[in-house]
Amino acid sequence: MRNHKGLKAAFLILAKAKAFGAALAGLAAIEDLKQSPSCAFTGRSDVNPAPGAPVWPEGARSVLVIAVAHPPEKPELDWWFGHRDPPGNRILAAIIGRLCRWIEESGEIQTVHLPYHVERGGTYLKDAAVLAGLGCIGRSNLLVTPEYGPRVRLRGLTLDVPLPPSGPIRFDPCRGCDDRCRRACPQKAFNHPLAMADPLSRRPLPARTGAYMRAACNRQMELDIAAAGAEPVAGFEKPVKIIRYCRSCELACPAGKGG
Numbered sequence: 156m157r158n159h160k161g162l163k164a165a166f167l168i169l170a171k172a173k174a175f176g177a178a179l180a181g182l183a184a185i186e187d188l189k190q191s192p193s194c195a196f197t198g199r200s201d202v203n204p205a206p207g208a209p210v211w212p213e214g215a216r217s218v219l220v221i222a223v224a225h226p227p228e229k230p231e232l233d234w235w236f237g238h239r240d241p242p243g244n245r246i247l248a249a250i251i252g253r254l255c256r257w258i259e260e261s262g263e264i265q266t267v268h269l270p271y272h273v274e275r276g277g278t279y280l281k282d283a284a285v286l287a288g289l290g291c292i293g294r295s296n297l298l299v300t301p302e303y304g305p306r307v308r309l310r311g312l313t314l315d316v317p318l319p320p321s322g323p324i325r326f327d328p329c330r331g332c333d334d335r336c337r338r339a340c341p342q343k344a345f346n347h348p349l350a351m352a353d354p355l356s357r358r359p360l361p362a363r364t365g366a367y368m369r370a371a372c373n374r375q376m377e378l379d380i381a382a383a384g385a386e387p388v389a390g391f392e393k394p395v396k397i398i399r400y401c402r403s404c405e406l407a408c409p410a411g412k413g414g
């Protein structure tokens with residue numbers, strides 16, 4: 156897309172994402188994303204096995220990432236009700252679905268609504284969000300935004316046109332922080348520096364210092380599933396199991412609103 160036309164399209168699309176309910180929205184170039192730490196790191200560590208490089212939809216050139224805030228006073232946005240995915244995720248999916256339809260009405264751009272899981276055709280949303288200018292990767296290994304700290308959830312779509320990226324931004328709230336996200340972890344997932352077998356792998360990653368252990372974090376998720384009990388919930392005929400996944404690292408972060 157020629158420069159001025161691309162800029163205008165980017166502006167209109169980002170404005171529409173907000174009009175449809177996104178708290179934050181940004182654009183990243185897929186060429187840049189292919190070089191991003193998660194794509195490059197993928198599969199290089201036995202400790203943090205990852206699904207592999209994303210498989211991009213044919214012709215995709217740009218990614219639009221949106222964020223919806225998950226403030227501490229609305230914990231239910233993040234809860235699983237039985238097999239039903241969290242309300243926050245359904246809000247994200249609805250916004251992306253509407254955006255796809257709206258963008259395609261132009262007749263000039265093809266979109267693909269990215270699934271959540273990388274192994275099912277999705278992408279690494281935190282990396283995409285950093286490149287799109289939504290924030291930075293914090294010592295919690297989460298995307299930290301100036302507005303809401305890490306208390307956001309992400310979703311994306313691809314577009315088959317090269318649009319001007321809206322990031323990255325200069326923002327680093329972790330510098331000088333006393334590591335309260337890491338200290339809050341019930342499984343001490345940040346206590347183990349990763350020895351990366353591949354000398355070319357980027358030492359400071361993940362969680363910026365190579366100190367995030369997925370298996371330990373996942374152990375807590377399994378405990379959270381085991382702790383879920385059936386409760387009466389409006390809209391459900393019978394009591395339903397509510398899974399409240401751990402959010403200790405993000406809730407401990409002082410950055411942004413709700414921090």
Ligand code: B12
Nearest residue numbers: 192193196205279280285292296297298308309360361400
């Ligand atoms: C699989 C998965 C999990 C797994 C494994 C997590 C992991 N990090 O490996 C488990 C179940 C354990 C998990 C846990 C959690 N998850 Co999770 N998870 C995902 C999923 C589906 C893929 C993540 C992945 O595989 N990453 C690949 C691995 C290799 O990378 P990584 O460990 O995340 O670290 C990379 C980045 O930090 C990056 N990086 C580091 N520094 C820099 C610097 C720059 C400049 C850039 C560009 C990148 C970068 O490089 C690292 C790799 O080397 C994403 C959704 C998605 N499609 O992206 C959600 C996602 C990352 N999870 C999310 C959340 C909220 C959580 C939890 C808080 C649980 C919860 N209540 O939902 C915890 C927090 C864990 C943590 N502190 O990292 C959110 C994060 C939102 C945010 N603000 O960042 C996401 C985006 C989902 C969403 N709905 O929005 N998760």
